[in-house]
Amino acid sequence: MDCQKLAERLLPGxxxxxxxxxxxxxxxxxxxxxEVTRLAPSPTGFIHLGNLFVAIAxxxxxxxxxxxxxxxxxxxxxxxxxDGAVEAVKNALRYFSIRFDEGAEIGGDDTYAPWYQRQxxxxxxxxxxxxxxxxxxxxxxxxxxxxxxxxxxxxEAKKITGYYGEYARCRNLTEDEIYRNLDAxxxxxxxxxSEGNAEHKLSFRDEIKGDITxxxxxxxxxxxxxxxxxxxxxxxxxxxxFMRTTLVIRGxxxxxxxxxxxxLFSVLGFDRPRYGHNCxxxxxxxxxxxxxxxxxxxELSLEFYRQEGYFPRAVRVYMLTLxxxxxxxxxxxxxxxxxxxxxxxxxxxxxxxxxxxxxKLNDISKNELSCLSAEEMYAFLKEWADEYGSAEEKKxxxxxxYLLKVLNLVMGTGGKKRRKDIxxxxxxxxxxxxxxxxxxxxxxYRTDAKTKDDILNAFLNTYDCNDDxxxxxxxxxxxxxxxxFAAEMRDYKADPGAYKGSVSDxxxxxxxxxxxxxxxxxxxxxxxxxxxxxxKKRIREEIGT
RNA sequence: GGCCUUGUGGUCAAGAGGUUAAGACGGCGCCCUCUCACGGCGCAAUCCCGGGUUCGAUUCCCGGCAAGGUCACCA
Numbered sequence: 001m002d003c004q005k006l007a008e009r010l011l012p013g014x015x016x017x018x019x020x021x022x023x024x025x026x027x028x029x030x031x032x033x034x035e036v037t038r039l040a041p042s043p044t045g046f047i048h049l050g051n052l053f054v055a056i057a058x059x060x061x062x063x064x065x066x067x068x069x070x071x072x073x074x075x076x077x078x079x080x081x082x083d084g085a086v087e088a089v090k091n092a093l094r095y096f097s098i099r100f101d102e103g104a105e106i107g108g109d110d111t112y113a114p115w116y117q118r119q120x121x122x123x124x125x126x127x128x129x130x131x132x133x134x135x136x137x138x139x140x141x142x143x144x145x146x147x148x149x150x151x152x153x154x155x156e157a158k159k160i161t162g163y164y165g166e167y168a169r170c171r172n173l174t175e176d177e178i179y180r181n182l183d184a185x186x187x188x189x190x191x192x193x194s195e196g197n198a199e200h201k202l203s204f205r206d207e208i209k210g211d212i213t214x215x216x217x218x219x220x221x222x223x224x225x226x227x228x229x230x231x232x233x234x235x236x237x238x239x240x241x242f243m244r245t246t247l248v249i250r251g252x253x254x255x256x257x258x259x260x261x262x263x264l265f266s267v268l269g270f271d272r273p274r275y276g277h278n279c280x281x282x283x284x285x286x287x288x289x290x291x292x293x294x295x296x297x298x299e300l301s302l303e304f305y306r307q308e309g310y311f312p313r314a315v316r317v318y319m320l321t322l323x324x325x326x327x328x329x330x331x332x333x334x335x336x337x338x339x340x341x342x343x344x345x346x347x348x349x350x351x352x353x354x355x356x357x358x359x360k361l362n363d364i365s366k367n368e369l370s371c372l373s374a375e376e377m378y379a380f381l382k383e384w385a386d387e388y389g390s391a392e393e394k395k396x397x398x399x400x401x402y403l404l405k406v407l408n409l410v411m412g413t414g415g416k417k418r419r420k421d422i423x424x425x426x427x428x429x430x431x432x433x434x435x436x437x438x439x440x441x442x443x444x445y446r447t448d449a450k451t452k453d454d455i456l457n458a459f460l461n462t463y464d465c466n467d468d469x470x471x472x473x474x475x476x477x478x479x480x481x482x483x484x485f486a487a488e489m490r491d492y493k494a495d496p497g498a499y500k501g502s503v504s505d506x507x508x509x510x511x512x513x514x515x516x517x518x519x520x521x522x523x524x525x526x527x528x529x530x531x532x533x534x535x536k537k538r539i540r541e542e543i544g545t
Numbered sequence: 546g547g548c549c550u551u552g553u554g555g556u557c558a559a560g561a562g563g564u565u566a567a568g569a570c571g572g573c574g575c576c577c578u579c580u581c582a583c584g585g586c587g588c589a590a591u592c593c594c595g596g597g598u599u600c601g602a603u604u605c606c607c608g609g610c611a612a613g614g615u616c617a618c619c620a
Contacts, residue, residue, distance in 0.1 A: 044620090077620065079619080147618090189618050209551090212550075215547095215549075222618050229618090232620045251614095253615070255615080256614065258549090259548095282613080290613080291613080325557080328558090352551045355556060356556095357556050357557065360557065370583095418582095420583065421581080504578085504579045505579090517581090518580065518581085519580055520582095521580095522580090522581090
């Protein structure tokens, strides 16, 4: 068989010598320990938590080592392509502070461009052609129907499915048969002529999982599809080589195809990057756990966190705690330090899949948000409201000074007694709403109408907006005891039967009257912010209702 | 089914041949308290199973079992 001739027939035309590409994409001039990492999503437009998870690891490793992190778009499958996807990916990752140094639509050094695989078709073909010429790859004319029939027969016979060994029909086609098929215009793919043996085990050092055993690949995998575009396996080998990637952190769903990748690097004569296979994020689903799924789990979508108004840093912190188990301790000890100073370690990455825990994320969010100054909180909330807030919520931001005051006093931002129960921007809108509208009365009075009016009237008679918190409260106590309520909780608890209730019941009436709710931040503070006029107005409206 | 990976409380997990087996989240209870919140204190809960090695294994070895991943002209 004249392989050279076959290669020319399959991939006609002049391709550069392979050494051309080695020169065009030279090794990077970086320090010895510098890692070159990448994120290589396909442009489906859907970027999820798993992508972010892996992206953070790759980003940390690259930048911590003085290396480079780039964005490559794996668009070899035309069917999955969605317009605007790259922009969406870029924006989502930027929102969560993933910084790329170069790559698709990133700018930066373009020595290793293009970053879209479809634009690299010529490179792949040059190497496929070389493989064919060297007898390491061959054309396959099997149709999809034939292949699925093969698969069924193999399953039936309890054999391993796939295109390998005796089942690789086109592998043994004679020169005549090949050219007859070509002359007939039959579509073909190009397959790797695997030299592996599935009986052979080899040991492999995974950067995360440690030493593992893998089985040699013996599948004649497709490397060039009938549309002339390579499969992922082939494209990634070429790209990671020529983009001079040193370390690939990817999801463990790739572990199974590692043998293919090893053989590909070997037959191409490339040094391969090091690999680390990261556990995937799981979710409890009834009795079992499973990978987070795009269709069933809204919390998988990065968009979910933006809509809910999660503080991006909180998401990042949570990812980091899952990624490196010692991060949480470090963070506790170094709350002031930038996250970038944490010594991220590939070795510390977990080997088993972690359940995604929304409670934990929420807890982290509360802590993160409670650390913000009023100004920072304002900026964060405004950004969220501009995009996702209701028309009414957007109005909260019209009076900046007023809102800052609210933030300061009610949320305790910047102070010592801060609230720590706020997880998201969306949720904090509820808290803010007290100060902008009374809204619907969410909680009903628990006293009878007359008692309620008595309390309200009595309060109005003594109310002075200049009173400090203590005076204000002692006046409230007077109102309480004048109407038969216990002024001190102690007294009430000692003998509940002797009173109509306690100060807390009196305060509750007032609370509902001013805000419509039984649970609010400190009432004195609320009234202070609302101002005397608004407070009185709201209370008067409640009398006689 | 084949192959690979993983197995410490409900969750994330530290850990070492001998420990009262850390810590965090969640749960529960108590205290503080005008409600919410904040804060403080406390409680419950774990080494997948069976062999072996050993004076001693949750830790080392073997075998099970379970869970997850993967078996495309998708990545």
